[in-house]
Amino acid sequence: MVRNDLLTVGSGVDLSKGSRLRVGMIAPAWLPVPPIGYGGTERVVAVLVEGLVARGHDVTLFAAAGSVTSAHLVTPLATPPPLGDPASVSDDLFHTTSAFLHAGEFDIVHDHTGMGPALGAMLTGRTPVIHTLHGPWTAFNRRFFGLVENRVHLVAISRAQQAANPHLRYAAVVHNGIDLSVHPFNPVKEDFLVFVGRISPEKRPEVAIEVARAAKLPLVMVVKRREPAEHAYWDEFVAPILGGDVVVLDEPSQAVKAAVLGRARALLFPIDWPEPFGLVMVEAMACGTPVIACPLGAVPEVVTDGVTGFLCSTPAQMVHAAEAATELRPEDCRVRVEQCFSAEAMAAAYERVYRVALDGAGSHDGGAALEGLTDDLAHRTMSVGISERAKRTEEDPRVDHRYSNPAA
Amino acid sequence: MVRNDLLTVGSGVDLSKGSRLRVGMIAPAWLPVPPIGYGGTERVVAVLVEGLVARGHDVTLFAAAGSVTSAHLVTPLATPPPLGDPASVSDDLFHTTSAFLHAGEFDIVHDHTGMGPALGAMLTGRTPVIHTLHGPWTAFNRRFFGLVENRVHLVAISRAQQAANPHLRYAAVVHNGIDLSVHPFNPVKEDFLVFVGRISPEKRPEVAIEVARAAKLPLVMVVKRREPAEHAYWDEFVAPILGGDVVVLDEPSQAVKAAVLGRARALLFPIDWPEPFGLVMVEAMACGTPVIACPLGAVPEVVTDGVTGFLCSTPAQMVHAAEAATELRPEDCRVRVEQCFSAEAMAAAYERVYRVALDGAGSHDGGAALEGLTDDLAHRTMSVGISERAKRTEEDPRVDHRYSNPAA
Numbered sequence: 001m002v003r004n005d006l007l008t009v010g011s012g013v014d015l016s017k018g019s020r021l022r023v024g025m026i027a028p029a030w031l032p033v034p035p036i037g038y039g040g041t042e043r044v045v046a047v048l049v050e051g052l053v054a055r056g057h058d059v060t061l062f063a064a065a066g067s068v069t070s071a072h073l074v075t076p077l078a079t080p081p082p083l084g085d086p087a088s089v090s091d092d093l094f095h096t097t098s099a100f101l102h103a104g105e106f107d108i109v110h111d112h113t114g115m116g117p118a119l120g121a122m123l124t125g126r127t128p129v130i131h132t133l134h135g136p137w138t139a140f141n142r143r144f145f146g147l148v149e150n151r152v153h154l155v156a157i158s159r160a161q162q163a164a165n166p167h168l169r170y171a172a173v174v175h176n177g178i179d180l181s182v183h184p185f186n187p188v189k190e191d192f193l194v195f196v197g198r199i200s201p202e203k204r205p206e207v208a209i210e211v212a213r214a215a216k217l218p219l220v221m222v223v224k225r226r227e228p229a230e231h232a233y234w235d236e237f238v239a240p241i242l243g244g245d246v247v248v249l250d251e252p253s254q255a256v257k258a259a260v261l262g263r264a265r266a267l268l269f270p271i272d273w274p275e276p277f278g279l280v281m282v283e284a285m286a287c288g289t290p291v292i293a294c295p296l297g298a299v300p301e302v303v304t305d306g307v308t309g310f311l312c313s314t315p316a317q318m319v320h321a322a323e324a325a326t327e328l329r330p331e332d333c334r335v336r337v338e339q340c341f342s343a344e345a346m347a348a349a350y351e352r353v354y355r356v357a358l359d360g361a362g363s364h365d366g367g368a369a370l371e372g373l374t375d376d377l378a379h380r381t382m383s384v385g386i387s388e389r390a391k392r393t394e395e396d397p398r399v400d401h402r403y404s405n406p407a408a
Numbered sequence: 409m410v411r412n413d414l415l416t417v418g419s420g421v422d423l424s425k426g427s428r429l430r431v432g433m434i435a436p437a438w439l440p441v442p443p444i445g446y447g448g449t450e451r452v453v454a455v456l457v458e459g460l461v462a463r464g465h466d467v468t469l470f471a472a473a474g475s476v477t478s479a480h481l482v483t484p485l486a487t488p489p490p491l492g493d494p495a496s497v498s499d500d501l502f503h504t505t506s507a508f509l510h511a512g513e514f515d516i517v518h519d520h521t522g523m524g525p526a527l528g529a530m531l532t533g534r535t536p537v538i539h540t541l542h543g544p545w546t547a548f549n550r551r552f553f554g555l556v557e558n559r560v561h562l563v564a565i566s567r568a569q570q571a572a573n574p575h576l577r578y579a580a581v582v583h584n585g586i587d588l589s590v591h592p593f594n595p596v597k598e599d600f601l602v603f604v605g606r607i608s609p610e611k612r613p614e615v616a617i618e619v620a621r622a623a624k625l626p627l628v629m630v631v632k633r634r635e636p637a638e639h640a641y642w643d644e645f646v647a648p649i650l651g652g653d654v655v656v657l658d659e660p661s662q663a664v665k666a667a668v669l670g671r672a673r674a675l676l677f678p679i680d681w682p683e684p685f686g687l688v689m690v691e692a693m694a695c696g697t698p699v700i701a702c703p704l705g706a707v708p709e710v711v712t713d714g715v716t717g718f719l720c721s722t723p724a725q726m727v728h729a730a731e732a733a734t735e736l737r738p739e740d741c742r743v744r745v746e747q748c749f750s751a752e753a754m755a756a757a758y759e760r761v762y763r764v765a766l767d768g769a770g771s772h773d774g775g776a777a778l779e780g781l782t783d784d785l786a787h788r789t790m791s792v793g794i795s796e797r798a799k800r801t802e803e804d805p806r807v808d809h810r811y812s813n814p815a816a
Contacts, residue, residue, distance in 0.1 A: 089497045090548040090549075090552070091548075093522075093523060093526055093552065094548065094551055094552050094555070096526075097526040097529065097552070097555055097556070098555060100526075100530060101529065101555060101556075101559075103530075114501075115501060115523070115526070118501055118504075118505040118508075118523070118527060119526060119527060119530050120530075121505065121509065122508060122511075122527050122528075122530030122531050123530050140498040140499075140502065141498075143502060144498070144501065144502050144505070147502070147505055147506060147509060148505070148509075151509075
């Protein structure tokens with residue numbers, strides 16, 4: 001019964017290649033763009049907005065109060081809601097609805113919110129809506145995106161993310177990009193390891209401590225622990241094994257984080273879930289620092305095993321990799337990011353997605369027509385199975401990171 | 409910047425008075441229609457659907473699995489989410505989005521959900537969307553409905569509800585109606601009082617116990633205590649004062665509830681919030697039972713002081729009223745419901761709202777053009793102030809009954 005309407009061309013838009021597009025960019029309600037500390041989605045949105053403005057587009061950013069941008073800024077909520085508060089769904093609804101009520105003023109709406117795809121699906125035939133899939137797959141969002149796939153142009157952030165839900169209709173795969181200028185290259189490495197992440201079972205901070213200790217190297221932990229579940233995980237699994245060989249930094253500035261990443265011998269990324277992208281891996285590599293990671297989710301697309309890091313399935317392999325990391329060349333890490341994960345590459349890719357959506361072409365090929373937007377890495381099918389925890393994350397509808405943790 | 413588009417006429421609809429309308433009726437995700445036990449919104453939706461079908465309309469009901477209806481039934485979710493679970497926002501989004509994706513198949517969409525007004529606001533210029541305001545005003549929904557008032561036809565369920573937010577644009581005030589056939593008139597009263605309601609500070613069940621005890625009458629309590637906050641309130645304020653003079657029934661069937669209401673001398677309704685409507689008052693009156701209530705919210709519209717009950721501002725007044733209730737005539741209570749709060753009256757009133765919305769006429773008069781839809785009671789301005797608790801309910805954005813308690 002659901003209509004499979006074509007996503008049609010907005011009226012009066014000059015579709016010539018160099019035309020200036022009016023873009024309505026809708027960030028989540030919770031964190032400013034860019035974020036002060038933690039906030040992967042908001043960091044990507046910030047980089048994308050600056051990239052689009054640099055390309056001459058007329059961008060309006062709907063985001064949390066406190067955002068700083070070269071675009072026109074609209075902040076529907078005077079005060080952002082607290083992260084992880086169930087009551088903040090009301091604020092989310094207000095923020096996202098406020099933004100979508102302006103859809104008619106733009107050539108393209110690019111949404112990054114939880115409810116945006118539902119609102120965008122109602123606009124069929126008017127302004128095309130792009131939605132970037134920032135989160136992991138859950139039982140809920142598999143069903144939800146299945147509802148709206150023919151009305152909203154869905155963009156995956158990795159081929160692994162696409163492959164994990166292959167029957168959905170995608171407009172494209174566009175890898176996240178970072179601002180290389182705020183991730184200075186540092187070829188001089190020091191004898192310590194670094195962990196960056198939310199304090200959660202998916203990120204396994206306690207494994208990073210065990211690996212660093214077994215490798216006889218100090219560990220700097222750049223952590224986000226704001227929400228009750230994060231504090232609980234910290235208290236139960238991390239605090240008991242802290243020692244003089246571990247330094248903890250709570251959501252430092254981007255500059256401090258980049259400096260720490262640049263000086264470290266390697267980034268430890270001992271995840272236990274199908275990581276949709278893993279922005280910090282790219283940030284480390286930009287600073288010339290290799291990545292030691294479990295090959296789950298997008299990791300094999302981001303890290304070139306033996307060149308920009310090591311793919312390790314066990315803590316023991318990670319300990320050996322921490323030793324071998326000194327043999328990798330920082331230059332190779334930097335070049336990889338410059339080639340595949342720059343802000344410029346991302347902005348150019350999204351501009352092409354916008355123009356294809358406006359053109360009405362390619363929107364019925366499940367993304368195949370846009371394959372060229374992605375980098376040329378073959379998607380490697382990994383033999384490493386998804387762990388039990390990753391399966392549980394998938395099946396438990398309560399683990400809905402689009403709501404409980406908008407910047408997952 | 410928000411567009412103030414006119415709500416325009418759906419295409420191809422025969423606007424002649426007797427034409428059959430295709431109505432998409434969207435109930436909340438949580439409880440079946442009609443509900444098994446508790447569920448004010450779902451009970452009203454059930455009665456309205458049956459009334460519209462009886463009037464010859466082609467109604468499709470989107471509702472929780474387990475619903476029973478004469479309309480076409482669509483159940484987007486195989487299993488309804490648990491009441492009061494913050495994670496159920498995902499299910500709510502799926503349910504409501506699924507329903508609104510069918511909007512183009514109807515002449516009119518009539519929504520009763522939390523997110524529906526946002527989705528409906530995106531449909532401007534196509535199928536008109538009616539939304540009934542079932543809940544209390546909160547800081548959140550005052551702002552939220554302000555966003556969408558020009559795109560969705562908002563219907564208040566009492567003049568008091570409208571008066572408490574007078575600057576919003578309303579399509580009409582339509583009082584809730586009940587099925588008189590399942591609320592048999594009982595002129596023979598017994599010497600006990602009855603309380604019906606959620607176990608919450610707004611309903612003040614403990615005051616009902618105190619009043620009945622002071623009046624030396626037994627009390628039958630028909631309660632809903634499912635959610636954690638309700639159990640906590642019960643344990644702290646109700647359980648300690650229970651005695652042999654109190655009988656508790658947990659969400660009995662409609663038939664049992666109606667039988668108890670019909671036999672009681674009076675219904676105690678000692679509320680401490682601006683009740684948007686108060687369906688149980690009408691149910692009691694239909695059974696011939698007068699209502700002893702605090703004159704907050706819609707109470708003075710529903711209860712005629714000294715005729716179908718007594719308006720009391722203190723527990724002491726309620727004790728006296730419990731004595732005086734024997735002097736009221738059960739017939740007067742029944743007739744009042746037949747005249748003003750019947751299923752037929754409600755269905756006829758909503759049909760007129762639908763036709764006016766389709767006609768495009770009157771939709772810019774803030775409801776004034778539809779004044780005739782409401783009964784002819786003058787709206788009494790009560791001198792009894794809103795209590796402190798009522799003020800707190802208003803100002804605390806966490807008390808958002810549209811989400812925490814969809815059938816408030």
